[in-house]
Amino acid sequence: xxxxxxxxxxxxxxxxxxxxxxxxxxxxxxxxxxxxxxxxxxxxxxxxxxxxxxxxxxxxxxxxxxxxxxxxxxxxxxxxxxxxxxxxxxxxxxxxxxxxxxxxxxxxxxxxxxxxxxxxxx
Amino acid sequence: xxxxxxxxxxxxxxxxxxxxxxxxxxxxxxxxxxxxxxxxxxxxxxxxxxxxxxxxxxxxxxxxxxxxxxxxxxxxxxxxxxxxxxxxxxxxxxxxxxxxxxxxxxxxxxxxxxxxxxxxxx
DNA sequence: TTTACTAGTATACTTTAGTATAGCACTTCC
DNA sequence: GGAAGTGCTATACTAAAGTATACTAGTAAA
Numbered sequence: 205x206x207x208x209x210x211x212x213x214x215x216x217x218x219x220x221x222x223x224x225x226x227x228x229x230x231x232x233x234x235x236x237x238x239x240x241x242x243x244x245x246x247x248x249x250x251x252x253x254x255x256x257x258x259x260x261x262x263x264x265x266x267x268x269x270x271x272x273x274x275x276x277x278x279x280x281x282x283x284x285x286x287x288x289x290x291x292x293x294x295x296x297x298x299x300x301x302x303x304x305x306x307x308x309x310x311x312x313x314x315x316x317x318x319x320x321x322x323x324x325x326x
Numbered sequence: 327x328x329x330x331x332x333x334x335x336x337x338x339x340x341x342x343x344x345x346x347x348x349x350x351x352x353x354x355x356x357x358x359x360x361x362x363x364x365x366x367x368x369x370x371x372x373x374x375x376x377x378x379x380x381x382x383x384x385x386x387x388x389x390x391x392x393x394x395x396x397x398x399x400x401x402x403x404x405x406x407x408x409x410x411x412x413x414x415x416x417x418x419x420x421x422x423x424x425x426x427x428x429x430x431x432x433x434x435x436x437x438x439x440x441x442x443x444x445x446x447x448x
Numbered sequence: 449t450t451t452a453c454t455a456g457t458a459t460a461c462t463t464t465a466g467t468a469t470a471g472c473a474c475t476t477c478c
Numbered sequence: 479g480g481a482a483g484t485g486c487t488a489t490a491c492t493a494a495a496g497t498a499t500a501c502t503a504g505t506a507a508a
Binding site: 372373374385386388389408409410411412413 | 453454455456457458
Protein backbone atom coordinates (compact mmCIF):
# COMPACT_ATOMS: atom_id res chain seq x y z
CA UNK A 205 0.00 0.00 0.00
CA UNK A 206 1.29 3.43 -0.96
CA UNK A 207 1.68 5.93 1.88
CA UNK A 208 -0.89 8.73 1.54
CA UNK A 209 1.64 11.52 1.84
CA UNK A 210 5.22 11.69 0.61
CA UNK A 211 8.05 13.29 2.57
CA UNK A 212 7.96 16.25 0.18
CA UNK A 213 4.28 16.99 0.74
CA UNK A 214 4.21 16.33 4.47
CA UNK A 215 4.62 19.29 6.82
CA UNK A 216 6.20 17.23 9.57
CA UNK A 217 7.69 13.78 9.82
CA UNK A 218 4.98 11.30 10.93
CA UNK A 219 5.98 8.48 13.26
CA UNK A 220 4.79 5.76 10.86
CA UNK A 221 7.26 7.09 8.27
CA UNK A 222 10.16 6.87 10.69
CA UNK A 223 9.11 3.33 11.63
CA UNK A 224 8.83 2.22 8.01
CA UNK A 225 12.22 3.73 7.16
CA UNK A 226 13.71 1.93 10.15
CA UNK A 227 12.18 -1.36 9.02
CA UNK A 228 13.90 -0.93 5.69
CA UNK A 229 17.17 0.16 7.30
CA UNK A 230 17.18 -2.89 9.58
CA UNK A 231 17.06 -5.09 6.51
CA UNK A 232 19.99 -3.49 4.67
CA UNK A 233 22.33 -1.99 7.24
CA UNK A 234 25.30 -3.70 8.83
CA UNK A 235 28.57 -4.75 7.27
CA UNK A 236 27.40 -7.92 5.50
CA UNK A 237 23.68 -7.54 4.64
CA UNK A 238 24.22 -5.73 1.34
CA UNK A 239 26.87 -8.18 0.08
CA UNK A 240 24.61 -11.12 1.02
CA UNK A 241 21.53 -9.62 -0.63
CA UNK A 242 23.71 -8.69 -3.61
CA UNK A 243 24.86 -12.26 -3.88
CA UNK A 244 21.28 -13.58 -3.82
CA UNK A 245 19.75 -10.83 -5.98
CA UNK A 246 20.35 -12.68 -9.24
CA UNK A 247 20.27 -16.32 -8.17
CA UNK A 248 19.58 -18.71 -5.30
CA UNK A 249 22.76 -19.96 -3.64
CA UNK A 250 24.08 -22.43 -1.11
CA UNK A 251 25.90 -21.55 2.10
CA UNK A 252 29.42 -22.18 0.83
CA UNK A 253 28.64 -20.50 -2.50
CA UNK A 254 27.73 -17.29 -0.69
CA UNK A 255 30.85 -17.70 1.42
CA UNK A 256 33.02 -17.99 -1.68
CA UNK A 257 31.17 -14.99 -3.13
CA UNK A 258 32.06 -12.83 -0.13
CA UNK A 259 35.69 -13.75 0.55
CA UNK A 260 36.21 -12.12 3.96
CA UNK A 261 33.03 -13.18 5.73
CA UNK A 262 33.36 -15.76 8.52
CA UNK A 263 30.86 -18.66 8.65
CA UNK A 264 29.70 -17.33 12.03
CA UNK A 265 28.71 -14.00 10.51
CA UNK A 266 27.15 -15.53 7.42
CA UNK A 267 25.09 -17.90 9.55
CA UNK A 268 24.03 -15.13 11.92
CA UNK A 269 23.04 -12.73 9.14
CA UNK A 270 21.17 -15.38 7.14
CA UNK A 271 19.15 -16.28 10.25
CA UNK A 272 18.30 -12.64 10.83
CA UNK A 273 17.35 -12.12 7.18
CA UNK A 274 15.17 -15.25 7.32
CA UNK A 275 13.44 -13.99 10.48
CA UNK A 276 12.78 -10.65 8.78
CA UNK A 277 11.15 -12.31 5.78
CA UNK A 278 13.95 -11.36 3.41
CA UNK A 279 15.47 -14.76 2.75
CA UNK A 280 13.90 -18.19 2.32
CA UNK A 281 15.89 -21.23 3.47
CA UNK A 282 15.29 -24.64 1.88
CA UNK A 283 16.92 -27.85 3.05
CA UNK A 284 17.36 -30.63 0.47
CA UNK A 285 17.52 -34.24 1.54
CA UNK A 286 20.74 -35.00 -0.30
CA UNK A 287 23.90 -36.58 1.05
CA UNK A 288 25.52 -34.51 2.42
CA UNK A 289 22.55 -32.19 3.01
CA UNK A 290 22.47 -29.10 0.84
CA UNK A 291 20.75 -25.89 1.89
CA UNK A 292 19.59 -23.25 -0.56
CA UNK A 293 19.02 -19.62 0.23
CA UNK A 294 16.96 -17.31 -1.95
CA UNK A 295 15.36 -13.91 -1.65
CA UNK A 296 11.61 -13.71 -0.98
CA UNK A 297 9.51 -11.88 -3.59
CA UNK A 298 9.26 -8.97 -1.16
CA UNK A 299 13.05 -8.77 -0.93
CA UNK A 300 13.41 -8.88 -4.71
CA UNK A 301 11.41 -5.66 -4.89
CA UNK A 302 14.20 -4.09 -2.83
CA UNK A 303 15.97 -3.26 -6.09
CA UNK A 304 13.71 -0.21 -6.43
CA UNK A 305 14.97 1.06 -3.11
CA UNK A 306 18.55 0.21 -4.00
CA UNK A 307 18.20 1.98 -7.36
CA UNK A 308 17.15 5.25 -5.72
CA UNK A 309 19.96 4.84 -3.21
CA UNK A 310 22.52 4.33 -5.97
CA UNK A 311 21.19 7.35 -7.84
CA UNK A 312 21.22 9.59 -4.76
CA UNK A 313 24.64 8.32 -3.66
CA UNK A 314 26.20 9.16 -7.02
CA UNK A 315 24.49 12.56 -7.30
CA UNK A 316 25.37 13.46 -3.73
CA UNK A 317 29.02 12.54 -4.19
CA UNK A 318 29.14 14.77 -7.28
CA UNK A 319 27.52 17.63 -5.36
CA UNK A 320 29.98 17.35 -2.47
CA UNK A 321 33.06 17.07 -4.72
CA UNK A 322 31.72 19.97 -6.82
CA UNK A 323 31.55 22.20 -3.76
CA UNK A 324 35.10 21.31 -2.76
CA UNK A 325 36.51 22.23 -6.20
CA UNK A 326 34.91 25.69 -6.33
CA UNK B 327 23.88 11.43 -13.04
CA UNK B 328 21.66 8.42 -13.55
CA UNK B 329 23.37 5.04 -13.36
CA UNK B 330 23.30 3.34 -16.76
CA UNK B 331 21.91 0.07 -15.45
CA UNK B 332 19.38 -0.54 -12.69
CA UNK B 333 19.61 -3.41 -10.24
CA UNK B 334 16.79 -5.15 -12.09
CA UNK B 335 18.53 -5.08 -15.44
CA UNK B 336 22.03 -5.86 -14.19
CA UNK B 337 23.14 -9.50 -14.28
CA UNK B 338 25.53 -9.07 -11.37
CA UNK B 339 26.08 -6.44 -8.73
CA UNK B 340 28.76 -3.94 -9.90
CA UNK B 341 31.15 -2.54 -7.32
CA UNK B 342 30.16 1.07 -8.03
CA UNK B 343 26.57 0.20 -7.06
CA UNK B 344 27.67 -1.25 -3.74
CA UNK B 345 29.79 1.84 -3.08
CA UNK B 346 26.96 4.23 -3.91
CA UNK B 347 24.50 2.31 -1.72
CA UNK B 348 27.04 2.41 1.10
CA UNK B 349 27.48 6.17 0.67
CA UNK B 350 23.75 6.58 1.09
CA UNK B 351 23.63 4.16 4.02
CA UNK B 352 26.40 6.05 5.81
CA UNK B 353 24.29 9.19 5.66
CA UNK B 354 21.11 7.67 7.11
CA UNK B 355 22.09 4.76 9.33
CA UNK B 356 22.77 4.92 13.03
CA UNK B 357 20.37 5.53 15.86
CA UNK B 358 20.03 9.31 15.55
CA UNK B 359 20.64 10.30 11.89
CA UNK B 360 17.06 9.78 10.75
CA UNK B 361 15.51 11.70 13.66
CA UNK B 362 17.96 14.58 13.06
CA UNK B 363 17.34 14.68 9.32
CA UNK B 364 13.61 14.38 10.04
CA UNK B 365 13.81 17.36 12.35
CA UNK B 366 15.60 19.46 9.70
CA UNK B 367 13.62 18.23 6.70
CA UNK B 368 10.97 20.93 7.02
CA UNK B 369 12.86 23.79 8.66
CA UNK B 370 16.25 25.02 9.77
CA UNK B 371 16.76 24.65 13.52
CA UNK B 372 19.11 25.56 16.34
CA UNK B 373 21.01 23.07 18.50
CA UNK B 374 18.66 23.16 21.46
CA UNK B 375 15.61 23.13 19.19
CA UNK B 376 16.76 19.84 17.68
CA UNK B 377 17.51 18.57 21.16
CA UNK B 378 13.98 19.41 22.31
CA UNK B 379 12.68 17.78 19.11
CA UNK B 380 14.43 14.50 19.92
CA UNK B 381 13.83 14.08 23.65
CA UNK B 382 16.24 11.23 24.46
CA UNK B 383 19.33 12.38 22.58
CA UNK B 384 22.30 13.55 24.64
CA UNK B 385 24.13 16.74 23.61
CA UNK B 386 27.25 14.63 23.04
CA UNK B 387 25.47 12.49 20.46
CA UNK B 388 23.72 15.42 18.81
CA UNK B 389 27.00 17.30 18.52
CA UNK B 390 28.82 14.25 17.15
CA UNK B 391 26.17 13.41 14.60
CA UNK B 392 25.80 17.00 13.40
CA UNK B 393 29.57 17.21 12.84
CA UNK B 394 29.51 13.99 10.86
CA UNK B 395 26.53 15.13 8.80
CA UNK B 396 28.28 18.43 8.11
CA UNK B 397 31.43 16.60 6.99
CA UNK B 398 29.35 14.44 4.66
CA UNK B 399 27.75 17.48 3.01
CA UNK B 400 24.31 16.75 4.45
CA UNK B 401 23.99 19.61 6.91
CA UNK B 402 25.08 23.25 6.72
CA UNK B 403 26.07 25.01 9.96
CA UNK B 404 25.78 28.77 10.28
CA UNK B 405 26.95 30.74 13.31
CA UNK B 406 25.18 34.04 14.03
CA UNK B 407 26.98 36.82 15.86
CA UNK B 408 24.23 37.30 18.44
CA UNK B 409 24.58 37.33 22.20
CA UNK B 410 24.61 34.55 23.22
CA UNK B 411 25.76 33.09 19.89
CA UNK B 412 23.13 31.18 18.00
CA UNK B 413 23.93 28.41 15.56
CA UNK B 414 21.57 27.29 12.84
CA UNK B 415 21.57 23.91 11.18
CA UNK B 416 19.89 23.23 7.85
CA UNK B 417 19.94 20.52 5.23
CA UNK B 418 21.96 21.09 2.05
CA UNK B 419 20.01 20.98 -1.26
CA UNK B 420 21.51 17.55 -1.88
CA UNK B 421 20.20 16.28 1.45
CA UNK B 422 16.74 17.69 0.74
CA UNK B 423 16.56 15.41 -2.31
CA UNK B 424 16.90 12.51 0.15
CA UNK B 425 13.12 12.53 0.47
CA UNK B 426 12.91 10.52 -2.78
CA UNK B 427 15.04 7.82 -1.20
CA UNK B 428 13.06 8.00 2.04
CA UNK B 429 9.78 7.76 0.12
CA UNK B 430 10.81 4.51 -1.56
CA UNK B 431 12.02 3.22 1.78
CA UNK B 432 8.71 4.05 3.46
CA UNK B 433 6.81 2.40 0.62
CA UNK B 434 8.92 -0.76 0.70
CA UNK B 435 8.88 -0.90 4.50
CA UNK B 436 5.09 -0.78 4.61
CA UNK B 437 4.62 -3.28 1.77
CA UNK B 438 7.18 -5.64 3.23
CA UNK B 439 5.59 -5.55 6.66
CA UNK B 440 2.26 -6.42 5.08
CA UNK B 441 3.84 -9.28 3.14
CA UNK B 442 5.50 -10.72 6.24
CA UNK B 443 2.38 -10.41 8.42
CA UNK B 444 0.30 -11.89 5.57
CA UNK B 445 2.52 -14.97 5.46
CA UNK B 446 2.28 -15.42 9.24
CA UNK B 447 -1.55 -15.36 9.19
CA UNK B 448 -1.87 -17.99 6.46
C1' DT C 449 24.64 37.09 43.46
C1' DT C 450 22.23 33.31 42.07
C1' DT C 451 19.88 31.53 38.14
C1' DA C 452 19.32 30.44 33.51
C1' DC C 453 20.18 30.59 28.70
C1' DT C 454 23.47 29.69 24.52
C1' DA C 455 26.16 25.65 22.30
C1' DG C 456 28.49 22.59 23.22
C1' DT C 457 33.04 19.34 25.61
C1' DA C 458 35.28 15.76 28.92
C1' DT C 459 35.54 11.47 31.10
C1' DA C 460 34.18 7.10 31.97
C1' DC C 461 31.29 3.66 31.12
C1' DT C 462 28.00 -0.15 28.81
C1' DT C 463 26.20 -2.35 24.90
C1' DT C 464 26.21 -4.03 20.32
C1' DA C 465 28.65 -5.44 16.20
C1' DG C 466 32.08 -7.91 14.24
C1' DT C 467 36.56 -11.07 14.31
C1' DA C 468 39.57 -15.08 15.11
C1' DT C 469 40.12 -19.71 15.66
C1' DA C 470 38.77 -24.10 16.41
C1' DG C 471 35.68 -27.73 16.11
C1' DC C 472 31.38 -31.01 15.00
C1' DA C 473 28.61 -34.72 12.45
C1' DC C 474 28.08 -36.67 8.38
C1' DT C 475 29.63 -38.89 3.86
C1' DT C 476 32.36 -39.88 -0.06
C1' DC C 477 36.75 -40.33 -2.36
C1' DC C 478 41.54 -42.11 -2.55
C1' DG D 479 42.35 -44.83 7.56
C1' DG D 480 43.06 -40.12 6.35
C1' DA D 481 41.63 -36.03 3.64
C1' DA D 482 38.05 -33.22 1.85
C1' DG D 483 33.52 -31.38 1.25
C1' DT D 484 28.66 -30.37 3.37
C1' DG D 485 26.57 -26.62 6.74
C1' DC D 486 27.16 -24.98 10.28
C1' DT D 487 28.23 -23.93 16.14
C1' DA D 488 31.21 -22.62 20.40
C1' DT D 489 34.24 -19.81 22.86
C1' DA D 490 36.73 -15.90 23.48
C1' DC D 491 38.07 -11.88 21.99
C1' DT D 492 38.40 -6.61 19.90
C1' DA D 493 36.30 -2.55 17.96
C1' DA D 494 32.64 0.51 17.19
C1' DA D 495 28.46 2.72 18.68
C1' DG D 496 25.95 4.75 22.12
C1' DT D 497 24.96 6.36 27.28
C1' DA D 498 25.42 8.82 31.75
C1' DT D 499 26.84 12.51 34.22
C1' DA D 500 29.13 16.39 34.95
C1' DC D 501 31.08 20.43 33.36
C1' DT D 502 32.72 24.79 30.44
C1' DA D 503 32.50 30.14 28.88
C1' DG D 504 30.02 33.94 28.04
C1' DT D 505 25.95 36.92 28.92
C1' DA D 506 21.78 38.66 30.84
C1' DA D 507 17.82 38.91 33.56
C1' DA D 508 15.83 38.50 38.63
